Amino acid sequence: MENLALGLELMVVGMASVFVILIIVILLGRLMVTLTNRIPAERQSAKPAAGDVDGGTRSIIEAAVKELTGGKGTVKEIVKL
Secondary structure: OHHHHHHHHHHHHHHHHHHHHHHHHHHHHHHHHHHHHHOOOOOOOOOOOHHHOOHHHHHHHHHHHHHHHOOOOOOOOOOOO
8 A cells, every 4th residue: 555655646746747847848938939029020131123133034034934834924023032
């Protein structure tokens, strides 16, 4: 009977410690998400000027889009990533 009581005590202590650690992890995760959302996102740079791509490169890209989409696709804007 003594061993059973000791086993139950160890089980309760172990489960309680795991529960407390999980609560701490959840709270720290929420804190991290809150702090991350408060930091403003990096602003994207201004759109590049239309003259950044030369005519040859633009025609190659337009031909590739036309070929891949079967003539249904169009190129509206070319942005360097």
